Amino acid sequence: MSDVTPDQLPALPVTFRPGRTRTVLLAAGTALFLVITLIALLLEHLSPGERISFVFTAALLAGVLFLLARPKVVADEAGVTVVNIVSRRRLEWAEILQVHLRPGDPWVFLDLSDGTSMPALGIQPGIAKRQAIADARTLRALAEERSTAGPGAARG
Structure with a gap:
């Protein structure tokens, strides 16, 4: 579960990127x-x-x-656009089951409804670990809030 409450969510669209890096x-x-x-x-x-x-x-x-320097994650009303080094993928909110940034992970991973996991290099702990953790929590809260399952629902 996320530490970000619905009233703390940023206005959309919001862009996450490793600014210092x-x-x-x-x-x-x-x-x-x-x-x-x-x-x-x-x-x-x-x-x-x-x-x-x-x-x-x-x-x-x-x-x-x-x-x-290209990676970023852009969240808007309809979903998320993940821009990695040489790829770009558009995801609807319902496609994102979970957002992970575990200790030691080089960047955020998105668990998708098709059973795959996708790296989102736009949120990476590198130089600014605290910012990356906050961004991951915010993206997780947005995904939970905007998913068709709703916040707090079990995800499989």
Whole structure:
């Protein structure tokens, strides 16, 4: 059961994402791209092709960091959109049976009505553990409140 009461639920839509982790990844990706590009421009002995290779490599590395910063979970009136590193999936509230963030889990897992479990990387304890726990509790409360089974109902 969730520690969040129905009157404490946020107004929808609400977006959950690892803010600090995202900031670090975006800053690192930008800095990496700028430094490698600057090096490519300052090294006089490089040919134009080598310079382009440096910039292309910098763009690829920055792109990977930007992809790692992409995860989020967006809850709205109709359901939840889970955006992971390279995938996006829309779920109706009734499809979400349970929301888990157990000690040691790298991110939240959603138990779905089709019998599968889905990772939701938008809520991860990494740098901001307390925020991730609060976000997981809020998402759990929203799922319980909006499920067709209703809050507190047994889930199978």
